[in-house]
Amino acid sequence: MPKYFHLTVPRPNLPLPDSLLKLATNLGLAAHPEGGYFKQTDKSPFLMRNPYQTQEDLEVRKADTEKNESEFYTEVDVNTSRSFSTLIFYLLTPQHPMGRFHLNKSRIIHILQKGSGTYVTIDPKTQKVETFKVGFGPNERLQWVVEGGVYKASFTNNEQEGLLISEVVVPGWEFADHKFMENEDELRQWVGNDEDKIQELKWLLGGQFFSQRQRLEYPEEF
Numbered sequence: 001m002p003k004y005f006h007l008t009v010p011r012p013n014l015p016l017p018d019s020l021l022k023l024a025t026n027l028g029l030a031a032h033p034e035g036g037y038f039k040q041t042d043k044s045p046f047l048m049r050n051p052y053q054t055q056e057d058l059e060v061r062k063a064d065t066e067k068n069e070s071e072f073y074t075e076v077d078v079n080t081s082r083s084f085s086t087l088i089f090y091l092l093t094p095q096h097p098m099g100r101f102h103l104n105k106s107r108i109i110h111i112l113q114k115g116s117g118t119y120v121t122i123d124p125k126t127q128k129v130e131t132f133k134v135g136f137g138p139n140e141r142l143q144w145v146v147e148g149g150v151y152k153a154s155f156t157n158n159e160q161e162g163l164l165i166s167e168v169v170v171p172g173w174e175f176a177d178h179k180f181m182e183n184e185d186e187l188r189q190w191v192g193n194d195e196d197k198i199q200e201l202k203w204l205l206g207g208q209f210f211s212q213r214q215r216l217e218y219p220e221e222f
Helices: 018-027 055-060 062-067 184-191 195-205 212-216
Strands: 037-043 047-049 081-083 086-092 098-104 107-115 117-123 128-134 143-146 151-156 163-170 178-180
Touching (some): 018 086, 086 098, 117 143, 117 195
Antiparallel strands (some): 086 163, 098 151, 098 178, 107 143, 107 163
């Protein structure tokens, strides 16, 4: 069996266990296009300059920055500013036991709340693939960090209890800073021509489980 293989697939018609249904209802979670469910619970009111601005962006804003040299802005503009941080709940369930490969430009701190799961990360700069378990057992992580620009995917280890985490994104999450890994060609680009590794990892692209409509939709806020 491949190292990263998982036996379950999304089953949208499967009823949620009562404990997960109560949890999702109490938290007010909504479906997430990465897979699973989420709710943003905090978005910092403090703003900073967008660290991901291109040179073109900077030139466009040059006149404004000359007038106002403050590091902080008073209104959100996704081209020029970011919240200091955002915070979400994220839940994987029997219906949606996998979060497919994606990256964020910002650093993400993960904190385990309930259940257990497995994470797989790919660093495009080094082509390093790392896999680790999260949970309350021996040698399992309770907290973990995925740096900006690193792809990650996740899946549950125990479907009945699911996997509930909190994520703190610094600087705060914006759609412009998010990217899905779209296909096997892109996976090959980041892990090289190791066919065994590609075959082990490609199911985490989620293409066989997510419709084109789901791949294009995204909530206004994360």
